[in-house]
Amino acid sequence: MKHRVTLREVAAQAGVSHQTVSEVVNGSDKVAANTQARVLAAMAKLDYHPNHAARSMRLSRSFNVAYVAEKPTELADDAMSLILVSLLETLQKAGYNLVLRTISSERQSQLEELRGALVQGRIDGVIFGAIPPGPAVLGMAAWKHPMVFFDQPTLGDGVATIWVQYRDGIKQAVEHLAAGGRKRIAFIGGPSETKLKILHNLERYGGYRDGLEAVGLKYNKSLVVASDYTINGGRMAARSLLKLRQHPDAIVAASDRMAFGALQEIKAHGLEVPGDIALTGFDDFELAQSADPPLTTVHFPVDELASQAARLLIARIEGKTAPSHVPIAVKLVIRGST
Amino acid sequence: MKHRVTLREVAAQAGVSHQTVSEVVNGSDKVAANTQARVLAAMAKLDYHPNHAARSMRLSRSFNVAYVAEKPTELADDAMSLILVSLLETLQKAGYNLVLRTISSERQSQLEELRGALVQGRIDGVIFGAIPPGPAVLGMAAWKHPMVFFDQPTLGDGVATIWVQYRDGIKQAVEHLAAGGRKRIAFIGGPSETKLKILHNLERYGGYRDGLEAVGLKYNKSLVVASDYTINGGRMAARSLLKLRQHPDAIVAASDRMAFGALQEIKAHGLEVPGDIALTGFDDFELAQSADPPLTTVHFPVDELASQAARLLIARIEGKTAPSHVPIAVKLVIRGST
DNA sequence: ATACGGCATCTGAACGTTCAGATCAAGTGC
């Protein structure tokens, strides 16, 4: 094993004390210019790199933050890798590392491990992806550590939550369809009866109701189908909608994947999009743009979501004040399917 | 800020020395049973968690390993989040955290940062995703740190590489199609002329050639089209194949996404799959299964890839001997498109 | 009885930083 260069060796080389070197490393402004130059030269010559563990121990900060995803739900999600990459960008700039973790809601032990990592000082804070609310979330929210939650209602106190305005997005979609003269607007939503009662599902549904109301259309229960956010789920949902004696003239899907499945099914029935049925999705990832016709969809602002989350968390870690609830606006992108 | 419980406090509580507590924490077997019980009780009572930074400093190990993805290439890749999750599983069991990083080949500074993190002891080792080979990769391979590379040819010395047998996978697909009586088998491959000459592209192409040879078909240059691994790219590639005076009776695509795009295009031309044209992909993610008809495709063994990579890296970090080049076998999954 | 080996436990130092406070030289105002 090769020897690691320390602060004191650099100090010896530069003919100053270790503390002076430390000040140069940390960019203190009270070091004289020529001393600083001498130290920098010594650092370069010896290829000095500060020891992270020692630093971390002294400061009781690890400069690591975790992104925690929920096991079954979030895995297959396209959004996850986009969010990760986007988070990474902001965090790296601020000198933080991003560590990845998963929890599955059944396994209590993983929660304990996560808490352990926090109190051990292995990570400074946590960003939680969309996690089904329940005792677990409440429990975590009570830990007094820096945390940011996606897709949760206000959790009170010092817990930060970030909220994408799903509701408004779906509402925009409904309004757009109505403006195009559609009267029978159906909705393919999230799994309403399973235990996955993640708030964003309910909100999307709420947005559908809001939209109908805003444009003066009557709510018709038979035009609402639950599905599971997969392509196949979307196809099944569309199939059941097309079985109605009078099929809808527009479908609002709660995700691009489901919209995509619906699109396939509609075509398979010999109907045209948008001629016979107009269609909207939600997410605006690759799938939406490359569908035929390209999907009108609500753009999910991954970058903004991630950078806000990172900034909020860092503010908390560093003890600065920051809002505890940040809404993220969304916007409908109009393409060929409407 | 609340006070952190230390080893010495636990020792005082249990009436032993700090060293004894340390031994209990680390599961040494030389501690008497009743002493151990006393210490464990004290730990529980005080809610003790070992300080990671101190530990890390003493052991000069951070118990963090990085996964490094290449910026433009790997972002949109479905495989990335699957790989991450799968890596996570193996690493967590062994007590390691997974930290995520990106590098873009243009930016030399990011390489320096990565090297810095390694020598600072911020991370113990690195797993590199598919990265275009070149001076950067060679440079990194020369660092004497534990590393594992995906999708690289042997890098010699102590550098570990993991190799998915893309070539064999595509070959299997060609053989399967030929066995079904197909004579004009086309290939939609990776971007052959761009700078993205990642080895796996060439290998897939090589597998196509191998397959043709194995079944005694002649290579026909006009049946090979380059594309960019997107759905849309697949569609474009298929379009150009369908323009040929005599269109192919089978298409082997180098990825599911491209196969999927091709499928759409074929249907748009009023042709049938697999009736008129048989089609295979590569990856076997959700898209393949939910296509209509479901795609015959080469299954990409994410789990095995990831767990092998993690095991190899850990072996290197912990100084155990391990092979330096591990091939991962693949298998064709036959579905409705052939 | 004495010496010895083995076992459980303890003691003190060390890892490489940062923090708090000390020191020292030079500059300022009277």
Place this chain on the structure above:
DNA sequence: GCACTTGATCTGAACGTTCAGATGCCGTAT
């Protein structure tokens, strides 16, 4: 010329763990 401030640098301790070696105790062979 003296007391005082300012700025640059140094010194020593501290963070919480693990390592190496010391200590004390017991049983057993001499």
